[in-house]
Amino acid sequence: MLDHPPSTRASAARTPAAGGEPRRMPRWSTDDVAALFELPFSDLLFRAQQVHRAHHAPNAVQLSTLLSIKTGGCPEDCGYCPQAARHHTGVASGPVLDVGAVLDAARAAKGAGATRFCMGAAWRGPKDRDLEPVLDMVRGVKALGLETCCTLGMLRDGQAESLAAAGLDYYNHNLDTSPEFYGEIVTTRGQDDRLDTLARVREAGIRVCCGGIVGMGESRRARAALIAQLASLDPPPESVPINHLVQVEGTPLHAKLHGESAIDPLEFVRTIAVARVTMPASTVRLSAGRRELGEAVQALCFLAGANSVFYGDRLLTTGNPDVGADRALFAKLGIAPA
Numbered sequence: 496m497l498d499h500p501p502s503t504r505a506s507a508a509r510t511p512a513a514g515g516e517p518r519r520m521p522r523w524s525t526d527d528v529a530a531l532f533e534l535p536f537s538d539l540l541f542r543a544q545q546v547h548r549a550h551h552a553p554n555a556v557q558l559s560t561l562l563s564i565k566t567g568g569c570p571e572d573c574g575y576c577p578q579a580a581r582h583h584t585g586v587a588s589g590p591v592l593d594v595g596a597v598l599d600a601a602r603a604a605k606g607a608g609a610t611r612f613c614m615g616a617a618w619r620g621p622k623d624r625d626l627e628p629v630l631d632m633v634r635g636v637k638a639l640g641l642e643t644c645c646t647l648g649m650l651r652d653g654q655a656e657s658l659a660a661a662g663l664d665y666y667n668h669n670l671d672t673s674p675e676f677y678g679e680i681v682t683t684r685g686q687d688d689r690l691d692t693l694a695r696v697r698e699a700g701i702r703v704c705c706g707g708i709v710g711m712g713e714s715r716r717a718r719a720a721l722i723a724q725l726a727s728l729d730p731p732p733e734s735v736p737i738n739h740l741v742q743v744e745g746t747p748l749h750a751k752l753h754g755e756s757a758i759d760p761l762e763f764v765r766t767i768a769v770a771r772v773t774m775p776a777s778t779v780r781l782s783a784g785r786r787e788l789g790e791a792v793q794a795l796c797f798l799a800g801a802n803s804v805f806y807g808d809r810l811l812t813t814g815n816p817d818v819g820a821d822r823a824l825f826a827k828l829g830i831a832p833a
């Protein structure tokens with residue numbers, strides 16, 4: 496049984512510390528993480544609770560509201576995504592929203608209790624001219640007193656710096672699944688492309704929001720490899736969204752899995768707990784798929800160390816628990832928005 500964090504070794508990214516020595520960071524191997532997955536359920540949750548309470552307020556949840564600022568028509572082929580142009584999901588391609596409409600939505604999100612506003616675009620990556628209105632959105636949302644987050648795809652030279660200068664707090668860019676399984680889900684880019692953008696975001700001084708999706712037919716070993724990869728980023732992401740695949744008709748994953756969940760709910764809870772144990776200081780977000788999970792499984796996810804959710808009736812193109820249902824759930828569990 497793995498009772499201690501793995502031994503400290505030189506991290507994959509050997510950032511020189513003051514004095515020129517490579518910084519030594521704890522780094523999780525897939526075997527280390529797989530051993531956590533193998534623990535008896537109660538032992539794993541107990542361990543996750545201990546880590547959680549040592550680093551976070553035990554009954555607080557951070558609320559982020561999502562808005563799709565550019566929907567559909569994406570050239571990529573991500574097998575899970577309803578917004579890929581090549582998937583026939585009924586999601587139409589729309590223009591970039593007006594800044595005014597985005598700020599109205601941000602005001603409403605703040606009024607409902609969100610502290611962060613996340614703007615998502617169905618791009619492979621923004622062209623420089625696409626970025627201009629987004630910078631205005633970031634400045635405007637920031638001026639409302641909300642934290643800002645964007646997820647716009649891959650970034651090129653100078654774009655992360657422009658977003659940082661506009662006041663962007665977080666950039667969401669997920670590794671999505673293990674390196675070994677990635678090619679079965681996405682073929683139009685590789686994980687190295689994702690790592691390149693993550694490095695640009697870090698370099699620009701923007702906080703990193705990076706996680707993945709489970710329930711795509713991956714093995715437990717693949718889930719362990721994804722968590723190991725996230726936990727070994729140097730430093731680990733400040734925010735780690737764990738998405739439960741939302742199967743949308745017309746996507747390749749829906750065709751493969753026929754709308755039936757490919758992950759047992761308790762295995763999903765284990766994934767949250769393992770993320771908590773391996774990334775003690777990070778916010779772990781119980782992300783897409785909450786509607787399908789139901790209240791009891793969500794309660795277990797909070798017990799396992801989740802301390803953030805997407806809040807609001809919609810994710811990007813799919814549904815989310817409505818605000819009233821979430822407030823009732825938080826009240827039942829004695830959880831307070833942070």
Ligand code: SAM
Nearest residue numbers: 575576616617618646647648669738740741783
């Ligand atoms: N186009 C950009 C990109 O892919 O980086 C940003 C938007 S994209 C929709 C953001 C993330 O949403 C993806 O990386 C994936 O993790 C998540 N996502 C997309 N479709 C999903 C689904 N059906 N179920 C769960 N998560 C999903």
Ligand code: DTB
Nearest residue numbers: 615646736782783810811812813
């Ligand atoms: C993340 O990890 N999950 C969010 C956010 N980052 C952008 C997106 C979930 C999308 C679910 C499918 C949809 O609504 O289109």
Ligand code: SF4
Nearest residue numbers: 569571573576579617
């Ligand atoms: Fe495009 Fe992002 Fe959807 Fe992939 S996940 S198809 S990049 S919008």
